[in-house]
Amino acid sequence: MAIQRLNYFTGQFLREDDFKLEQDYHLSMRRKHNKSAHTPGIVYGLEVVAGASQVIVKAGMAIDNDGREIVLETDAMVAINATHANAYVVIALEEKKTDKAVDPDPIKLETRWTETALPAVVVDLPAGAVGLAQVAAVAGNGAVTLKSDYRRIDSAPVVGGDLTVGRDLTVKGNLEVHGQTTLIEADQMRGNVVLGDDDTDTVTVAGSILTGHSSGQLRIDSPVTMTGNLAVQGNVVLGDADADTVTVEGSVVTGHTSGKLKIGSPVDVVGDIAVSGSVDGRDVSADGSKLDGHVxxxxxxxxxxxxxxxxxxxxxxxxxxxxxxxxxxxxxRLDGAIARETRFNIATGHGHDGADSKKISPSDLAGVSGDVTATNLNVLTAGPTSNAAALHTHPFAPADRSVTLAKLDPITRSRLLRVPLLAQIFNPPMAVSLAYLPGGMAFDGTHFWVANTVSNENAVLKIDPTTNLVVTIVAVDSTPFGLAFGGGYLWVANWGSNSVSKIDVATNSVVARISVGSQPNALAVSGAFLWVANYFGDSVSKIDMAKEAVVAKVAVESNPAGLAVVGSFLWAANSGSDSVSKIDMATNTVVAIVSVGSQPRGLAAATGTFLWVANNNSGTVSKVDVGANIVVATVPVASNYPSALAVIGSFLWVGGNQVQKVDTNTNTVVATVPAPVGFWGAAMPSVSGFLWVAGSSQVTKIDLAANTVAATLLAGESRGMAFDGLYMWVAVYGSARVLQVDIDTGQVVRTVMVGTRPHSVVYNGKHVFVTNFGSNSVSKIDPLTGSVLATIPVGANPAGIAYDPFYQTLWVANSGDGTVSVFYEHATSLAGTFSVGSNPQGVACESNYVWITNTGDNTVSKLGAWADGPLYGTIPVGAAPQAIVFDYSNMWVANTGANSLSKIATDSTATTSVALPAGALPARMCFNGTHLLVQCTNGQGYRVDIYTNTVLPMLLPSTGSHTGLLVFDGVSIWQAGNGTLLKAPV
Known part of the structure; x- marks a missing residue:
């Protein structure tokens, strides 16, 4: 269709369509020009500046996908809340008719088209909007952090064909070239030149790279990683100062005609030297002369x-x-630095280290070897040793590195050997949380209830305080926060859905749902009524619990975050106004407002005299006289960000990044307990001499008399974990999280978001790899930063994963399609996929081979461990094989459907069946250097001698789960399962 525009002439009669055609012509041509000649994006301005619970979009102009100009004439504010993490800040154009005609015009239609630029925050980028920034996180105090790696798209000219520039071209901004760039007779490029703007970009130089630097040297000031060969014909100088460090992660091989690596300068070695061949020592001396000239x-x-x-x-x-x-x-003898973690007690042969190490009791050790004599052992322990001949050594790591018993220093990542050889005293069994908990807790008289706020796990968990285990999980609305028990029911404030759930604690079911104000977060019960703090509604809702209806709403100051009942009054902590409101519950009116510290959260009172207020941003607790309505004391607490409070007897317990005990008579801190508490400061209930507190990733049970942690626990099923030498990495199945757990304190130090239903974990010495059962992928994690470096697509429902250090390959059992996937440790894509048996689950590597258990057809597949390794055989084993573990020379298979283990010699396909007692179905296994440790589905543990196949019963930690692996950290055994992560002595 041809394009038309209006042709004017004298005497012409113009109608509505004519004027519309005039506007449409200019609008359509200009927008067609914009769309064809420019990319959509920002023309100028529109910078996004982070603030507190908001961002500011600066004035500027953009072009959208339809070529329309979006002009923001003045700076605009966009509100941000806690639900906006990973959301996008965008700007879009709104066009609407405005300005209705007035008298005497009889029609009174709109006389103008008004174009308005609308900044907004959205979860997904709409097609018609221009992205400006992405929110990284929103802190509890409202501070917004923007993602530094989100690159806004700038509008730029588009050239469809060749672009010829006949004169000098100066580019003051970024220059993007999406095709190939050829520089012909380019004499020089002045200034800094950046080739590639992404870690995956490849820069190829077909010719030579020559330097024009005055020194005659090619200067490279950044680290250089080369995956291919580097051939240098001249001299190479690595480092130019005494302080420089040169690190070579691979092998250094000489091409010299002598076949030797020639080093002409002195070599200062501060670490170990490992020599697998012979050493010619003729030129080595201790005093400067030659060794072969000495006697x-x-x-x-x-x-x-x-x-x-x-x-x-x-x-x-x-x-x-x-x-x-x-x-x-x-x-x-063993050097003292290597044996630094071996500890003994003078009297018992166990315990502590250093100068008091005198005696070893051999009762906890097995085997006999002539390699350790009494003389040698006395040197090691600095004293006489009982029955030294009965002691025995074993290799700490086989030559193929399939067993790693190393501990990594968190700063330098240097390896410190954990010595599992000699007896040690162990800590009591410890349980670690696997859920994500902001702090919402309540006690119903029999059980504790805790809120789990992860978006795809919105639920409350019911805990038996005697066994410290989760007994059931009840799904509720979005983002449950505050909990309270009253009227025979548990009540849950659902932040994300502006509602309160009513749960029957006998049937563990939701029986009612009540809509309240914006972002409810705290609850309090008084008589027949439930009170709800609406954080963004700046109000408190009053619910008749019997009628299940809101009967009143009381306006308070900004952002109420905590509630407490004192006598006939309800107190609300207004975190946004640094005050507390006193509400008469009979008249539903605010009768007093008391100023306190910065961002008050938790409230507590045991009598009708004083109210305690946790000032989250001040690091203090305010003591309020509820009769006079004044602050009578302010108590500093070392607990950063105090948020939760509990008054028990004459003591106030304050929860923040740790829990502190305050004497309410002297207003002083008298004890500190290392237990984190959620940022929002829900209740800290107590029962039978224990205080229960919920942190972001765990629940802690505190002994009120001893002021110590009695247990650390909670929920989330896990099917896999791995030890990196310092931390345990635990996959939380059914979520999208992997937890990094400190093996000494049992604290969750980091939560890493990965794909859905993470299943199994492996550590290759540099990175942590996690199979995502629900996402058909593997996540690669940097253990130092917790960042996900890559997501590698694999087959259907990946389960087990193993690393082969010889070929540097990762192997993944895809249970959903009967295949195994392989990729190299530095790659981001697969090197191959191979068919194996039905429902492959477990994977183990040993030097040249990889072994896969096929649960569906009762076999084990043996493949070459390189990327295109052939299938060497399919070996029949017992019923339903799952876990598979390598010792020094055999593969051990747990036949979960039978009372047996299968032992396969790795240099053949010969199989030995090792019987277990009746009813003992093996589920989890690990190797501790001398014995195979087996956990069965009936909770019984066994210790199997790898040489004699002798099976002896032993006590192992049990979570009740029947999937996954046990993990040995060189000292203790770890097991994850339904509700807990357990650590216990071997």
């Missing part, structure tokens, strides 16, 4: 001939002493 000397044991050194005998010994007379090695 044995009684005054200097280093004056030893090479021939005498060659007569030392023995292999793999740690040499620390040379006989002064003969010049041969007199004894071998």
């Amino acid at each position: 044995a000397s009684t005054s200097n044991p280093h004056l030893t001939t090479a021939a005498q050194v060659d007569t030392q005998g023995g292999v793999d010994r740690l040499v620390t002493q040379i006989n002064a007379g003969s010049g041969v090695i007199a004894a071998a």
Whole structure:
């Protein structure tokens, strides 16, 4: 259809359509030009500045996908709340008719089209909007953080064909080239040149790279990673100062005609030197002269001939002493730095370290070896040792590195060997939380209830305070926060759905749902009424619990976040106004407002005299006289961000990043307990001498008399975990989270969001890999930062995962399609996919081979461990094989459908069946260096000698789960399951 515009002439009669055509022509042509010649995005301005519970969009202009200009003439504010994490700040154009005609016009239709730029925050980017920024997080105090890596798209000219520039071209902003760039006869590029703007970009130079620097050297000031070969014809200088460090992660190989690596300068080695071949020591001396010119000397044991050194005998010994007379090695011992974690007690043979290490009791050790003599062991323990000949050593790690017993220093990541050889005293069993808990808790007289706020896990969990285990989970509305028990029912404030759920605690079911104000978060019960704090509604709702209806709403100051009943009055903590409101519950009116510290959250009172207020942003607690309505004391607490309070007897308990005990008579802190409490400060109930507090990732049970942690626990099923040498990484199945747990304190130190239903975990020495059963992918995590570096697509319903250090490959059992996927540790895509048996579950690697248990057809597949390794065989085993573990020379398979283990020699396909007692169906296994430890579905544990196949009963931690692996950290055994992560001695 042809494009038309109006042709004017004198005497022409113009109608409505003519004027509309005039406007449409210019609008459509300008927008067609914008759409064809420019990319959608920002023309100028429109910067986004983060603030408190808001962002400011600066004035500017953008072009949308339809070529329409969006002009924001003045700065605009966009409100941000806690639900907006990962949301986008956008701007869009609104066009509407405005300005109705007035008298005497009889029609009175709109006389104008008004174009308005509308900034907004949205979860997904609409097609007609222009993205400006992305929200990274919203803190509890409202502070907004924007993602630094979200790149706004700037509008730029579009050239469909070749672009020829006949004169100088100056680009003051960014220049993006989406096709190939060819520079012909380009003499020079002045200023800084950036090639590639993303970690995945590839820059290829087909010719030579020459330097024009005045020094004659090519200067590279950033780290260089090369996956291919580097050939250098001239001299190479690595580092230019004494303080420079040169790190080589691979092998250094010489191409010299002598076949030797020649180093012409002195070498200063502060770590260990491992030599697998022979050592020519003719040019090595202790005093500057050559070793082969020396003879044995009684005054200097280093004056030893090479021939005498060659007569030392023995292999793999740690040499620390040379006989002064003969010049041969007199004894071998472990260096103190290596044995630093081995501890003994003078009296018992257990306990502490250092100078008091005198005696080892052999009763906890097994095996006999002539490698350890009484003399050598006395050197190690600095004292006489009982029955030293009965002690035995075993390798801490096989040559193929399939067992790692290393502990990594968190700063340098250097390895400190954990020594599982000698007996130690262990901490009591410890349970660690697997849920995400902001702090909402309540006690119904029999059980504790805790809110779990993860978006796809909106539920409350019911805990038996005697066993410390979750007995049921009840789904509620979005983002449950505050809990309260009253009228025989549990009440739940659902922040994300502006509602309150009523739960029958006998049937564990939701029986009613009541709509309230905006973002309800705290609850309080008084008589027949339930009071609800509406955080963004600046109000408190009053619910008749019998009628299940809101009967009144009381306006308070900004952002009520805590409630407490004192006598006939309700007190509300207004976190946005730094005050507390006193409400007469009979008249539903505010009768007093008392100023307190910054951002008050939790409230507590045990008598009708004083109210205690936790000032979250001040690090203080205010003591309010409820009769005079004044603050009579302010108590500083070392607990950062105090949020929850409980008054028990003459003591006030304050929860923040730790729990503190305050004497209410002296207003002083008298004890501190290392237990985190949720930021929003829900109640801290107590029963039978214990205080229960909920943190962001765990629930802690505190002994009120001893002021110590009695248990750390809570919920979320796990089917896999891995030890990185310092932390345990636990996948929480049914969520999208992986927890990083400190093995010494049991505290969850980080939560990493991955794909849905994370299943199994493996650590390869650098990164943590997690199979996402529900997302058909593997997440690669940096253990230092907790960031997800890559997401690798694999087959259907990936379950088990294993790492082969020899070929540096990861193997994944895809239970949903009968395949196994493989990729290299540095890759972001698969190197291959191979068919195996039915329902593959467990995976284990040993040097050249990978082994997969096929649960559906009772077999184990053996493949080559390289990317296109062939299938070497399918080995029949017992019923329903799942877990598979490698010792030094055999694969062990847990036949979950039978009372047996299958032992497969790795150098063949020969299988030995090891029977377990009747009713003992093996589910979880691990290898501790000497024995196979087996956890069965009936809760019984067994210890299996890997050489004699002897099966002995032993006590292992049990979570009641029948999937996944046990994990040995070099000292203790860990198991995750239905509700807890347990740590216990072997």
